[in-house]
Amino acid sequence: MFRTALRNVLAHKARLLMTVLAVMLGVAFVAGTLVFTSTISDAFQKSSAKGLEHVDVAIDPTTPDDGSETPGSAPDLTQKLLDRVTDVPGAAAATGDASGFAAIADKKGKLVGDGWSTRGANYYPGKDGKDPRYPMRDGRAPAKKSEIALDAKTAERAGFKVGDTVRMSVNGPVLEQKLTGIFTTDDGNVAAGGSIALFDTRTAQGLYTKPGRFSQIAVTAADGTSQTALKAEIEKVLPKDAEATTGKTLADDEAKSIANQMSGMQTGLLAFAGISLFVGIFIIANTFTMLVAQRTKELALMRAVGASRRQVTRSVLIEAFVVGAVAAVTGLAAGIGIGAGLRSLMGSFGGTVPDGPLVVSPGTVVAALVVGIVVTMFAAWLPGRRAAKIPPVAAMSSVHAVATTKSLVLRNTIGALFAGSGAAAVIAGTTMGSDGKLPMGAGAALLLIGVFVLTPLLSRPIIAxxxxxxxxxxxxxxxxxxxxxxxxxxxxxxxxxxxxxxxxxxxxxxxxxxxxxxxxxxxxxxLKADYVVSMANFTPLSPDVEKTLTEADGVVATSPMRNSPSEIGDSTEYLTGVDPKTIGELAELPFKKGSFEALSGSGVVVDKATADREGWHVGSPFTVTYEDGRKGQLKVGGVYEGNEMIRGILVDKDTLAPHQSEITDMQVMVKTKDGASQSVKDALEKELGNNPAVLVEDKxxxxxxxxxxxxxxxxxxxxxxxxxxxxxxxxxxxxxxxxxxxxxxxxxxxxxxxxxxxxxxxxxxxxxxxxxxxxxxxxxxxxxxxxxxxxxxxxxxxxxxxxxxxxxxxxxxxxxxxxxxxxxxxxxxxxxxxxxxxxxxxxx
Structure with a gap:
């Protein structure tokens, strides 16, 4: 039977070629997805690990377990703590880090880097006057407010050399800095296409933290001291609002985070590979059904001379195994090519990836082989089983060819039940809100299966x-x-x-x-506003941007939108500060009750979803704990229908300002005398210094x-x-x-x-x-x-x-x-x- 199966495969090479191609494409997609995501994940993890080579223990402000901001959250780390940590037994050196977003413009005024990865930081010299994280290749480190240093890759991409003037922005206003140095770095963000701009420590603290404060302290262990031992010594001198983490833990967490991010992409791509394989199952089943039908008399003769049903089914499955194995091997080879191609394609779309080898893991090889062989054998099993059940005499006289009425009625009944229940579940899901996703998804799958089962019945009237x-x-x-x-x-x-x-x-x-x-x-x-102004990476804007826009020619109204975390009851809510005098000219919100006129002092307006959740109505008072930890009383003056652009609790910006540690805007709404036009947009951008980090957007x-x-x-x-x-x-x-x-x-x-x-x-x-x-x-x-x-x-x-x-x-x-x-x-x-x-x- 084995020799017979192999002979049949070789005898029908042309007919099986399409089946091989169908399986191969699905396998190639699976293998390509696994190779691509493994390669990207491995490259980012190695780059991330390089960036943490000089960190044995990191000290950060304590954050809540859920990572969210809360009123009165931990302040930045002090210079006093840094000095104390430097003297801890087992510490070779400690470095204070003050960092945040920094947008660099190239010589044509365009943003350099990947937006989210364009970072500014401080150059923190050690006892030898050098910062080991950023070895200078050309020039010197920045020493005063008007100076910066750039990483070598950014300088090369933007065409800068030492002595050039670099236009940049941290929170809105344009800064013109003198480039004093170009440094090299193993930072993974730079390897992935981002950028790093270095300031002297005092300047960086003024931009990102506060004078004498740091966002993180990195400690290097002395020779012979383990990371765990150093962490234990550091924890003895830490205040309650700070926590220590070993460099290994940071690297592991970063690797896990990268793997999770890749997992989402991998799941999405594998879903499409699954669709291709699902479609391929029909083709494989169709092919083997027809091949078996063509060899019915041959199989019947084999049954007549002593072959059992199992042997006949096994013969068909052996054919499927050979076809699946050939498709899996060729699909794996094609998938490796697809993985390499996707990586190159990512670069052509502007998404750069750190250097690293193409990763073909044993799991990828096994997955490709299993998928190709199992899918093919599964699809061929039913035709093989059907062929084995045909009586030899009936097969020889071909009376088996026509399906019985009973089988057709059973098929159509099952199809109708699947399609009907699937459609009912989908329709029911539409009335269940956010809880309707699962029944709708299950219903859609049932509906597709039901329609597939019913397709033979549907084909006659539709084609007729x-x-x-x-x-x-x-x-x-x-x-x-x-x-x-x-x-x-x-x-x-x-x-x-x-x-x-x-x-x-x-x-x-x-x-x-x-x-x-x-x-x-x-x-x-x-939106009644003509323009909305925000940072390109959606980090906070300096309030100076609103002042500049308010004074610009042709601008008739502006209002910032300032987010500040607060605590109301047991939940954390964001308060949005706006200008009560102009918000009505800039936003059109359908009010259920009340209006913007109630927005002043302690009066606020809230969206309907928040009001319903808290049980509020117009006139309801509530207690709020502001960002600085102080409590206050607010009163609901209006309830509006929120949307994706404006929602939550709107409060007078002057009421919010005294409680904010730093006043920043998420965006600024602008209304102009002449309305929205390209010339007005160009004028506003010019007023803001043609800053590549700032977006001026119309509706x-x-x-x-x-x-x-x-x-x-x-x-x-x-x-x-x-x-x-x-x-x-x-x-x-x-x-x-x-x-x-x-x-x-x-x-x-x-x-x-x-x-x-x-x-x-x-x-x-x-x-x-x-x-x-x-x-x-x-x-x-x-x-x-x-x-x-x-x-x-x-x-x-x-x-x-x-x-x-x-x-x-x-x-x-x-x-x-x-x-x-x-x-x-x-x-x-x-x-x-x-x-x-x-x-x-x-x-x-």
Whole structure:
């Protein structure tokens, strides 16, 4: 039986090639994802470890267990503590760190680095006058307020050399600094495309902490002292508001954090690989069903001469194992190439990755082999089992070919139950708010399975409805229609592969388009301001930015939005300080009760969600613990409908200011005399010093920035689901090729009675087109339904959400299905037309 199985594999090389390709693509995607994420994770972890080489123990201010800010939180670390730690037994040296965001502009005024990784820090010289973290390659360290040093990679990217003037920003206003030195560093952020600007310690403290204060203290152990022993000595002198962590723990935590970040990306990519493999299962099952059907008499003869059912099933599974092993090995090789390609592609999109080798772990190899072999054998098991159950006499006389009425009724009943319960769960999920995600997801899976099971039943009426359109193609069109419904199960399996891909694409397109429309409406409805000004990386703005904008020509109203943590009852809430005199001119919020007029002194306005959660109404007083730990009494003067842009507790900025340790703005809303225009925007940017770190955005910019994530996800989805569509194309080619082989005698007869080669080609192409469009229609229909349902959930948190059907794109998707059908038919149609009619008529 083993030799027979191998012989059958070698005898059907061309027919099994499509199956190998389908499995190979899925395996390649899995292997490529694992290689890519392992490589990126390993590179970042090694870079991170390099950045901590000089840290044996780090001292940080104590933070709450959940990492959140709370009123009266721990202050920065003092110079006195640094001096005390330096004298601890076992400490070789201690370095104080004062750091934060710093944006560097290149010579063309554009931001250098990765935004989130563009950092400013202090140069802290030791006893020898040097900072071991930042060895100077050129020039000297900064010594006064107007001087900085840059890392070598940033200086090279921006074209700076020692002596140049560098324009930069820390919290809004432009600083012009003299470049006194260029240093080298192993910092992982720099290796990944970020930048470091160094100030002298006093200047850095003025920018990031307070005079004589540090955000972190790093301690190096003396020779012979372990990190654990040093930490124990340091803890003896630490105040309650500081905590010590060993360098190894920091490195392990950083490695774990990087692994978790990569895990999210890996899960997303593997989900798409799973979709490709799921689609591939249909093709594999289809292929083996047809191969087994073609060898029915052969298998029956084997049964007649003594082969058992298990041996027949085992024979088919051995074939599947060989095919799966070949696909897995080639898929693994292709996946390694994909992993390397994704890394290069990431660089071409501006996302740089630290240097490091390509990581192909044993787990990746095992996963690729297991996935390829198991998926193929699983898909081939049912056809093999079905073949083994056919009685030898029935197989020899081919009476098994037609499915029994009982099996069809059972299949359709199961399909109807799955589809009905799935649709009901999806619809029920739309009414459950945030709790509806799980039932909706489970319902969508049940619905897809149910529709797949019902597809043979659906194929006849839907394809029959296309009969009038097919009449224009004459006898070829009529034969194509009849051929496409001759074997409904095969048609269903082929169309379902395309259906799943288009369901996901259509559903995500509906959701993305509707969300974009809702965000546009929200920006238009809730903002009266012409512009919103913020930092490029969303760190706090200096209040000087608002003062500059208020004094600018053409500006008629401004208001900052200042966030400050507070404690109300047992929960931490953020208070948002605004200007009560101008907020009404800049924001349009639908009030349920009250208005902005109540916003002054102790009067506040709150969004409806917060009011409902706290049980507040207009006139409700409540006690608040401010950021500095002092308590106060506030009173609700209005309740408004919040949105993604403005929500929470709005308070008079002058009420909030005395309790803030440092006054900063998250953003500034601006209204101008002439409204929004490019010339006004250019004037405002010029007023702010053409600062690359500051964003001046109009309503359209704000809307696009919020929707950018959805657009990026959608574009990624299109690219990733293209894999499923390619697998579906292979499935259509495979089905048509098998169909042509099975109908060789019939095609020979058609040629003999007068149908020319062109007519044969047209028949096969139309059959492929009909099957593809059938799958496309089902996919688009299901996608619209699931997109609507998911939108109902989104609408509970985005009040301006409204369903938008992208008719143009859905037309493109249907056209894509048609193109898939036409392309997939090229080779089978050519093969059918070239059949020798006499040889075909004699074929069995």
């Amino acid at each position: 409805a296309a009969a009038p359109l097919l009449r224009v193609f004459g006898i070829s069109g009529k034969l194509a229609r009849q051929n496409s419904v001759r074997n409904p199960r095969r048609t269903a399996a082929t169309a379902s592969a395309l259906m799943i891909g288009l369901t996901l694409i259509t559903g995500m397109t509906v959701i993305a388009g509707s969300v974009q429309q809702g965000i546009d409406k929200m920006a238009t409805d809730s 359209k910019d704000v809307s696009e920035a919020i929707a950018q994530m959805f657009t990026l996800m959608l574009n990624m989805l299109y690219g990733l689901l293209a894999m499923a569509v390619i697998v579906a194309v292979l499935g259509v080619i495979n089905t048509l090729a098998m169909s042509v082989f099975e109908r060789s005698q019939e095609i020979g007869m058609l040629r003999a009675i007068g149908l020319d080669r062109r007519g044969i080609k047209r028949m096969v192409r139309i059959e492929s087109l009909v099957i593809s469009l059938f799958g496309g229609l089902l996919g688009i229909g299901l996608g619209v339904f699931l997109g609507w349902a998911a939108g109902e959930l989104i609408g509970t948190s985005l009040s301006t959400y409204e369903l938008v059907l992208p008719w143009g794109r859905m037309g493109v998707f249907l056209a894509l299905a048609a193109v898939v059908g036409i392309l997939a038919a090229l080779w089978p149609a050519r093969r059918a037309a070239r059949l020798n009619m006499l040889a075909a008529i004699k074929a069995e």
